[in-house]
Amino acid sequence: MMILKPQDILVLLKLVAISRNNWSYHSLAIDLGMSAAEVHAAIKRAVFANLAIPQGDKSIPYIRNLQEFIVHGLRFVFIPEHGGIIRGIPTSHAAPPLSSVFLSDGDPPPVWPDSQGLVRGMSFSPLYASAPKAALADPILYELLVLVDAIRGGRARERSFATKELTQRLEAYAQNTKP
Known part of the structure; x- marks a missing residue:
């Protein structure tokens, strides 16, 4: 079982912030003050929670679900x-x-x-x-x-x-x- 962590939301928000810009796990790690392994694990948990969608070797935020979670669940969890x-x-x-x-x-x-x-x-x-x-x-x-x-x-x-x-x-x- 994978449990969502607060850094998973931070990573997804960073992906929203950079929009279509190219990214790597390493570049996200540097930008977010995390390790590349932490970023990779965050995206893996986000995909598992249906807050991100795999696209090739990367993933993108699943906006409808991310918005619903932030608006209706985040304040009760984090x-x-x-x-x-x-x-x-x-x-x-x-x-x-x-x-x-x-x-x-x-x-x-x-x-x-x-x-x-x-x-x-x-x-x-x-x-x-x-x-x-x-x-x-x-x-x-x-x-x-x-x-x-x-x-x-x-x-x-x-x-x-x-x-x-x-x-x-x-x-x-x-x-x-x-x-």
């Missing part, structure tokens, strides 16, 4: 841990694309803990340990992770908006990757 005030990288409603829609209510913003981060806020555990560094190197991946975090741990309005935005982005990816 629950974010909230902590105290810490320096970090904004996420959820405190980062683009949501920060332009949701005004600050005066509470500290949710942040991924990072000593190099420029914002002080409430600790919000990332989907996977290497996600913040990978997100800083890829603005498209960063926005996808922000949307996923809003779905994982946001309020109802934030989850609703993030769901619509993520769905649009995943559908655009599906349209761009059709043969």
Whole structure:
């Protein structure tokens, strides 16, 4: 039996972020701060869970199932841990694309803990340990992770908006990757 892990979703989101660009297990590993074996295992689990479809020697995200899992299951499986005030990288409603829609209510913003981060806020555990560094190197991946975090741990309005935005982005990816 294969059990889905949070890094599997990170790998699939990275594949969405790079769209039709060519990739290798090695290049994904470097971009995501993982080993090539971890990336390979993540894709294997995603295929087993029907969240990815094999295509030749590689796989692509199965967008309909990925979207359904993220929207309806992710927050119950990969629950974010909230902590105290810490320096970090904004996420959820405190980062683009949501920060332009949701005004600050005066509470500290949710942040991924990072000593190099420029914002002080409430600790919000990332989907996977290497996600913040990978997100800083890829603005498209960063926005996808922000949307996923809003779905994982946001309020109802934030989850609703993030769901619509993520769905649009995943559908655009599906349209761009059709043969």
